[in-house]
Amino acid sequence: MTDAALAAPPPVTEEVAVQITKMNKWYGSFHVLRDIDLTVYRGERIVICGPSGSGKSTLIRCINRLEEHQQGQIVVDGTELTSNLRNVDKVRSEVGMVFQHFNLFPHLTVLENCTLAPIWVRKVPKREAEETAMHFLKKVRIPEQAAKYPGQLSGGQQQRVAIARALCMRPKIMLFDEPTSALDPEMIKEVLDTMIELAREGMTMLCVTHEMGFAQAVANRVIFMDQGQIVEQNTPREFFNNPQSERTKLFLSQILGH
Amino acid sequence: MSELHAQTVAQVRDTMLPPVPPPRRETGAIRWLRQNLFSGPLNIILTVLAIWLLWVALRDVVPWAWRGVWRASSLNECRAIRDQLYPEGTSAACWAVLTDRWRQLVFGFYPASQIWRPPLALVVFLLAVSPILFARLPRRLLWLTPAAPFLIFWLLWGGTIWGPVAAALGFALGVAAFLALSRARYPILALLAGILLPVLYWSFVAGPLARALAGVAPLALPAVASKDFGGFTLSIIIGLSGISLSLPLGVLLALGRRSDMLIISKASVFYIEVIRGVPLIVWLFVAQLILNYFLPRGTNFDLMLRVIIMVTLFAAAYIAEVIRGGLAALPRGQYEAGDALGLTYWQAMQLIVLPQALKISIPGIVNSFIGLFKDTTLVSIIAMFDPIRMASSIRATTAWGGIYWELYVFIGLTFWVFCFSMSRYSIWLERRLERGHR
Ligand SMILES: Nc1ncnc2c1ncn2[C@@H]1O[C@H](COP(=O)(O)OP(=O)(O)OP(=O)(O)O)[C@@H](O)[C@H]1O
Ligand SMILES: [Mg+2]
Numbered sequence: 001m002t003d004a005a006l007a008a009p010p011p012v013t014e015e016v017a018v019q020i021t022k023m024n025k026w027y028g029s030f031h032v033l034r035d036i037d038l039t040v041y042r043g044e045r046i047v048i049c050g051p052s053g054s055g056k057s058t059l060i061r062c063i064n065r066l067e068e069h070q071q072g073q074i075v076v077d078g079t080e081l082t083s084n085l086r087n088v089d090k091v092r093s094e095v096g097m098v099f100q101h102f103n104l105f106p107h108l109t110v111l112e113n114c115t116l117a118p119i120w121v122r123k124v125p126k127r128e129a130e131e132t133a134m135h136f137l138k139k140v141r142i143p144e145q146a147a148k149y150p151g152q153l154s155g156g157q158q159q160r161v162a163i164a165r166a167l168c169m170r171p172k173i174m175l176f177d178e179p180t181s182a183l184d185p186e187m188i189k190e191v192l193d194t195m196i197e198l199a200r201e202g203m204t205m206l207c208v209t210h211e212m213g214f215a216q217a218v219a220n221r222v223i224f225m226d227q228g229q230i231v232e233q234n235t236p237r238e239f240f241n242n243p244q245s246e247r248t249k250l251f252l253s254q255i256l257g258h
Numbered sequence: 259m260s261e262l263h264a265q266t267v268a269q270v271r272d273t274m275l276p277p278v279p280p281p282r283r284e285t286g287a288i289r290w291l292r293q294n295l296f297s298g299p300l301n302i303i304l305t306v307l308a309i310w311l312l313w314v315a316l317r318d319v320v321p322w323a324w325r326g327v328w329r330a331s332s333l334n335e336c337r338a339i340r341d342q343l344y345p346e347g348t349s350a351a352c353w354a355v356l357t358d359r360w361r362q363l364v365f366g367f368y369p370a371s372q373i374w375r376p377p378l379a380l381v382v383f384l385l386a387v388s389p390i391l392f393a394r395l396p397r398r399l400l401w402l403t404p405a406a407p408f409l410i411f412w413l414l415w416g417g418t419i420w421g422p423v424a425a426a427l428g429f430a431l432g433v434a435a436f437l438a439l440s441r442a443r444y445p446i447l448a449l450l451a452g453i454l455l456p457v458l459y460w461s462f463v464a465g466p467l468a469r470a471l472a473g474v475a476p477l478a479l480p481a482v483a484s485k486d487f488g489g490f491t492l493s494i495i496i497g498l499s500g501i502s503l504s505l506p507l508g509v510l511l512a513l514g515r516r517s518d519m520l521i522i523s524k525a526s527v528f529y530i531e532v533i534r535g536v537p538l539i540v541w542l543f544v545a546q547l548i549l550n551y552f553l554p555r556g557t558n559f560d561l562m563l564r565v566i567i568m569v570t571l572f573a574a575a576y577i578a579e580v581i582r583g584g585l586a587a588l589p590r591g592q593y594e595a596g597d598a599l600g601l602t603y604w605q606a607m608q609l610i611v612l613p614q615a616l617k618i619s620i621p622g623i624v625n626s627f628i629g630l631f632k633d634t635t636l637v638s639i640i641a642m643f644d645p646i647r648m649a650s651s652i653r654a655t656t657a658w659g660g661i662y663w664e665l666y667v668f669i670g671l672t673f674w675v676f677c678f679s680m681s682r683y684s685i686w687l688e689r690r691l692e693r694g695h696r
Contacts, residue, residue: 066594093600103591106693107613116609117599149693169599 366488
């Protein structure tokens with residue numbers, strides 16, 4: 001890990017970044033998310049874990065409205081997510097997302113991937129967007145790949161480009177949906193290091209992951225979900241050493257005890 | 259490392275042998291033949307069979323074409339020349355029909371003094387599309403592209419230049435109104451103004467304006483009537499207009515079919531299924547006979563324009579389905595990444611979805627284009643003189659009655675050259691767009 005990664009994370013503020021109240025979501029008649037209440041403060045690093053199908057992805061995808069909720073309220077950075085498209089666009093330009101399968105644009109170079117949204121959404125001049133992109137590509141330590149196409153990079157490199165691409169929009173909140181679970185073990189570390197560095201700089205992060213080492217290193221809160229509900233949330237230390245519910249214990253014994 | 263080696267390794271080779279060419283039997287043509295044609299008993303049999311079939315097919319055709327007579331003014335003259343040159347019973351092509359009638363085959367009944375105009379129009383067309391077809395060309399060429407349709411129309415049909423200019427001004431007016439109002443954030447008003455203003459302008463202002471301008475500066479080409487278009491000129495005009503208009507329409511239909519808005523998607527499906535389900539010939543009859551009933555009385559809507567519209571509408575339905583396949587092949591993650599970055603629907607389509615979907619669809623799109631181009635010969639049944647009908651009419655003259663193969667070989671080869679070029683272009687484009695996917 002780098003020096004930046006070893007520094008202590010900055011303190012969490014009182015300012016609310018995401019406020020979710022009594023949120024419910026259904027897929028047809030299937031109740032995926034039940035009465036979710038969640039307040040994320042600026043600067044928080046939250047890790048969300050839980051068994052497969054528990055609704056983790058659905059929850060964080062509701063925050064930038066890749067999924068629509070049917071009941072309750074989601075307010076992101078003061079903007080409520082409703083069917084009003086202007087609000088949706090506003091929230092999306094403030095919230096960055098990193099996907100399990102990277103979802104880079106294969107027909108564009110790494111640099112173009114990073115400058116696309118700043119140029120078209122933020123209307124940043126091309127030159128400036130390219131400078132920003134190079135800045136973040138350096139930060140994720142692959143500036144030399146800028147002219148290549150995503151298909152020519154390794155999985156770990158692609159995921160770091162995806163992180164840089166999201167950062168180029170200068171988001172206030174970053175969402176990660178299992179960013180390392182499609183990667184080979186030797187590439188996981190390079191991506192986690194990048195994320196840790198980001199966390200140490202005070203980025204508000206919501207991260208679905210089963211990398212418990214990451215949770216212990218930087219998270220200030222771990223949320224455990226099961227069957228569409230938030231079952232338990234606590235500091236990483238309490239969460240791992242002193243889980244409260246039976247379901248959490250079972251889950252932890254499965255992922256930690258192999 | 260190397261020091262260590264120097265002490266522990268007894269002998270290290272320090273001069274490298276140059277690579278030696280492989281033995282004779284393993285190189286060049288002989289090797290190629292052995293590997294590809296004679297690598298086993300079955301392959302030997304197949305090779306011999308193929309050579310024999312080629313021989314059978316070509317042994318008569320090649321001498322026939324080679325001996326061909328190029329200068330004569332009728333079939334009888336051709337035969338007289340052949341009988342002079344070759345022994346009794348030898349067959350020889352009579353290419354003279356092409357040298358005698360090439361103008362009709364290529365230009366139809368276009369006035370002889372004006373036949374420079376269609377090739378010039380073709381050059382303008384190629385220049386206008388070249389920056390779209392070849393990304394390396396300077397972007398400045400794109401400025402010609404919006405003006406090209408009007409210039410081409412004027413070159414082909416002639417008349418005063420102010421007609422097309424006045425018509426073009428209508429488009430410019432619409433675009434300007436749309437941009438001004440949408441910048442001021444009145445999207446619906448912008449759309450309305452963008453459509454209504456040009457329509458009003460065309461109905462009331464364009465005609466008088468063109469006439470006034472023509473009075474001031476009479477810049478005109480001799481007018482050519484649509485019925486005088488024929489031969490390959492006709493095929494190429496219908497084919498290229500159909501191709502360039504059906505692609506954007508097909509893209510819109512494909513997007514419409516996948517739209518979340520129920521009315522739009524149902525309307526697109528309805529359009530595609532109706533158009534595709536009926537043979538093109540029927541639609542051409544519709545263009546010829548029925549379309550005029552729906553148009554306001556007195557508008558003498560040119561048959562050729564009607565046919566171009568029909569062919570475009572027909573091809574668009576096919577293109578839409580091909581592109582829909584490309585859209586469906588894109589992983590959902592691409593749409594989601596675009597959404598997550600805050601791109602609007604149209605931005606995501608233009609920047610992310612369509613470039614990839616169109617690239618996947620290139621073979622299918624070019625396939626449809628080739629089909630469309632060859633289908634232009636169907637207009638012969640609604641009394642238009644495409645190359646096939648032109649050939650029939652040449653064969654109906656006393657001079658060339660009875661000639662057969664030469665005309666159709668020429669027409670077939672010409673079509674083949676066009677279609678093959680499109681096919682090669684598409685292969686080249688696919689290679690150029692290759693991005694090392696895994
Ligand atoms: N588009 C959809 N339509 C219907 N059901 C869906 C849809 N997407 C997800 N589901 C269901 O919703 C539930 C929650 O899915 P979600 O992807 O949020 O789970 P997850 O916690 O992220 O699981 P994993 O760890 O496997 O990614 C699952 O049971 C899934 O089958
Ligand atoms: Mg998931």
